[in-house]
Amino acid sequence: MHRRAALAGLLCLSPALHAGLPELIASAKPAVVLVGTYAETDSPRFTFRGTGFVVNEGRSIVTNAHVLPDPSSLASERRVVVQLWRGPGRWEMREVQNQALARVHDLVLLALQGAPAPVSLRLAGESLMREGAEVALMGFPIGGVLGFAHVTHRGVVASVTGIVLPQASAQTLSPAAVRQLREGSFDIYQLDAVAYPGNSGGPLFDVATGEVIGVVNMVLTKGTRESALSAPTGITYALPIRHVHALLRQPPP
Structure with missing residues (x-):
C-alpha cells in the first residue's frame, strides 16, 4: 500500500x-x-x-x-x-x-x-526511428555559464548509421567492449540538430508522440572542443532508446 x-x-x-x-x-x-x-x-x-x-x-x-x-x-x-x-x-x-x-x-x-x-518520461519502443522523423533534444548546453535553464533544440533524424564509440582509455576496455569492437558497430542516430557540451545524456524526443527515442551522446566538431561553441557543425549523435530498455532489464547489483 x-x-x-x-x-x-x-x-x-x-x-x-x-x-x-x-x-x-x-x-x-x-x-x-x-x-x-x-x-x-x-x-x-x-x-x-x-x-x-x-x-x-x-x-x-x-x-x-x-x-x-x-x-x-x-x-x-x-x-x-x-x-x-x-x-x-x-x-x-x-x-x-x-x-x-x-x-x-x-x-x-x-x-x-x-x-x-x-x-x-515515457520511453518509446525498441524499433529504430525512420530517417526524416522530427525530433527535439533538451538539456543544459554550455553548463551553468549563463545560469542553469532547460534549452530545447529541434531537428530531424538525418541518418541511422553504424558506429563504435571510442573508449576513454585502455583501462575502460572491458571484455564486453572488446567483444563489441570485434563484432562491429551498432546503430546510432545522426541528427540534423545543434547540441553543445552539456547536452550529453539528455533525452531525444519524437516530436509527434512526445516519447523519448534516444539519448544525446556526442557532437561532431570541426577541431577543438571550443569550436563546438563558436562554429557548431549542427551534427549531433544520439543513442537509440533500445539500449536504455536493455539497462532497465538488468538485474539490480
Whole structure:
C-alpha cells in the first residue's frame, strides 16, 4: 500500500498528454535533470557535468557514462548527485547510486535516492526511428555559464548509421567492449540538430508522440572542443532508446 501511495502522485508523460512541442517542453522540464558532483569543500559546491532524465516511475536517472567522473578521482567527501527542477530558479539536490552500466554504449542508469521523482518520461519502443522523423533534444548546453535553464533544440533524424564509440582509455576496455569492437558497430542516430557540451545524456524526443527515442551522446566538431561553441557543425549523435530498455532489464547489483 505504501508503494502504491508513493507512486500515485507520479506523472508519466505519454502521447495522450502530448499536444505539441511547447506543451512537451513544459511538461518534460521537471524530468530533465542536472548531473554533477557535490562537496562541501568545493567552490562552487555543485559541479555540473551533464544532463540526465528521469525514467522507471521516477526511481531512476539515465545519462551518458562519460558524464560521470572516474570513481578513482572522487575524493571521499565528493559524491555524484542530480538536481531536480522545481520551478524557475529552484532546484532540489538528490544523491544517486549506480544501478546499471553499459560502457560499450556509453550509458548508465542511476538509482535516485529518497522518494521517487514526481515526473517520469515515457520511453518509446525498441524499433529504430525512420530517417526524416522530427525530433527535439533538451538539456543544459554550455553548463551553468549563463545560469542553469532547460534549452530545447529541434531537428530531424538525418541518418541511422553504424558506429563504435571510442573508449576513454585502455583501462575502460572491458571484455564486453572488446567483444563489441570485434563484432562491429551498432546503430546510432545522426541528427540534423545543434547540441553543445552539456547536452550529453539528455533525452531525444519524437516530436509527434512526445516519447523519448534516444539519448544525446556526442557532437561532431570541426577541431577543438571550443569550436563546438563558436562554429557548431549542427551534427549531433544520439543513442537509440533500445539500449536504455536493455539497462532497465538488468538485474539490480
